[in-house]
Amino acid sequence: MIVSILAPFTIGLCFFLFGMYAMRTGFQNLAGKKMEQWMARFTRTPYHSFWIGLIATFVLQSSSAVTVLTIGLTNAGIIQFAQTVGIILGTNLGTTVTTELVALKLESFAxxxxxxxxxxxxxxxxxxxxxxxVIAGFGLIFLGIDTLKLMAKPLEQSETFRSLFLESSHSIWIGLITGVIFTALIHSGSATTVITMGLLSHQILSMETALAIVLGANVGTCFTAVIAAIGTNTASKQVAWCHTLFNVAGAVVFLPFLSQLALVSAFLTSSPSMQIAHSQTIFNLICSMVALPFVPQIARFIQWLIPDKRKPPTPTAVWIKKKTG
Known part of the structure; x- marks a missing residue:
C-alpha cells in the first residue's frame, strides 16, 4: 500500500518539478536576459509593476523566482522597495496561468x-x-500529472488516509497549514495545487478542504523569498515580508468564505480541477485588484513595520564629507 502510493507520488512529483524547471529555463533563455532590464525600466507606477510581475511570473513559471529576482534587484539598488509592491501583486495572479493550463487536462498530449x-x-x-x-517542459508537467493520478486509487482505499482527511475536513485551518508546509518543503505552489486537484477529482477531499490547501500553498510560496532575503539589505527584507504578509492576510480574509468561493467556481464549471483553478484565479484577482489602488499606503506600512535601522547622516557629517571629499 505504501509503495503503491509513494512510488507514483515521488516519480510524478519529480516529472512535474523537472518539467517546471525545463520550461522556466527555456523561457529564461528566450526572454529572461531582458527580464531584469524590463523590471528596472517598467516599474515606474504600481500598474506597470503589476503587469511586469504578472508577465515575469508566466515567463519564469514561478512566483518565488520572480520574488527572489526582485529581492536581488532591490538589494542592488536598481529598484526601490515602493516599486516592488505592484510586482508582488502581479506575481500572485501570474501563478494562476499555469494552474489554468494544467486544469485543461492535456495529459494525452504529454x-x-x-x-x-x-x-x-x-x-x-x-x-x-x-x-x-519549453515544449518538453510542458510535456513533462502533464506526464507528472498523469503519474500522480496513479496514487489516487490506493489513497482512496486507505482507511488511515480517509480518516485523516475526514478529520481535516472539519477544520479548514488544518487544510491551510497542510498547504503551507507542503509547499514550503517542495518549493512549488503549482505542484501542491496539482496534487490537490487529483485528490479532489477522486473525492478524497472536500472542495472546502481543497481550497484551504490552495490558499495555504499561496502562503507557502513565500518561504523561498524569506530565505533569499536573509543577509540582504532592509529594502530586500521588506520585499520578502510584504509578499508574505500580503498572502497571509489574503488567505485569512478569504478562509471564512470558502463555501461561497466553491459555489461560484461550481457555477462556472462542473470539472473539479477547473473549479480549483478558477477559485485560485478569483482569489488572487480579487486580492490584487483590491490592493492595487493602495500600493503607496501598503509600502509605507511595510516600511513602518520593518524600518531601515541605518541612521541618516547628521548635517555636520555631511558637511565634513563634502569638505574632505
Missing amino acids: IPMLLVGVALWLMPRPTVRCTGL
Whole structure:
C-alpha cells in the first residue's frame, strides 16, 4: 500500500518539478536576459509593476523566482522597495496561468509534446532549442500529472488516509497549514495545487478542504523569498515580508468564505480541477485588484513595520564629507 502510493507520488512529483524547471529555463533563455532590464525600466507606477510581475511570473513559471529576482534587484539598488509592491501583486495572479493550463487536462498530449520538444532541442539554432525546452517542459508537467493520478486509487482505499482527511475536513485551518508546509518543503505552489486537484477529482477531499490547501500553498510560496532575503539589505527584507504578509492576510480574509468561493467556481464549471483553478484565479484577482489602488499606503506600512535601522547622516557629517571629499 505504501509503495503503491509513494512510488507514483515521488516519480510524478519529480516529472512535474523537472518539467517546471525545463520550461522556466527555456523561457529564461528566450526572454529572461531582458527580464531584469524590463523590471528596472517598467516599474515606474504600481500598474506597470503589476503587469511586469504578472508577465515575469508566466515567463519564469514561478512566483518565488520572480520574488527572489526582485529581492536581488532591490538589494542592488536598481529598484526601490515602493516599486516592488505592484510586482508582488502581479506575481500572485501570474501563478494562476499555469494552474489554468494544467486544469485543461492535456495529459494525452504529454508524450507527443515531450518527443517534439526533444526533437527541437537537438536542432542547432539556440532559439529553436529553447522553444523545444519549453515544449518538453510542458510535456513533462502533464506526464507528472498523469503519474500522480496513479496514487489516487490506493489513497482512496486507505482507511488511515480517509480518516485523516475526514478529520481535516472539519477544520479548514488544518487544510491551510497542510498547504503551507507542503509547499514550503517542495518549493512549488503549482505542484501542491496539482496534487490537490487529483485528490479532489477522486473525492478524497472536500472542495472546502481543497481550497484551504490552495490558499495555504499561496502562503507557502513565500518561504523561498524569506530565505533569499536573509543577509540582504532592509529594502530586500521588506520585499520578502510584504509578499508574505500580503498572502497571509489574503488567505485569512478569504478562509471564512470558502463555501461561497466553491459555489461560484461550481457555477462556472462542473470539472473539479477547473473549479480549483478558477477559485485560485478569483482569489488572487480579487486580492490584487483590491490592493492595487493602495500600493503607496501598503509600502509605507511595510516600511513602518520593518524600518531601515541605518541612521541618516547628521548635517555636520555631511558637511565634513563634502569638505574632505
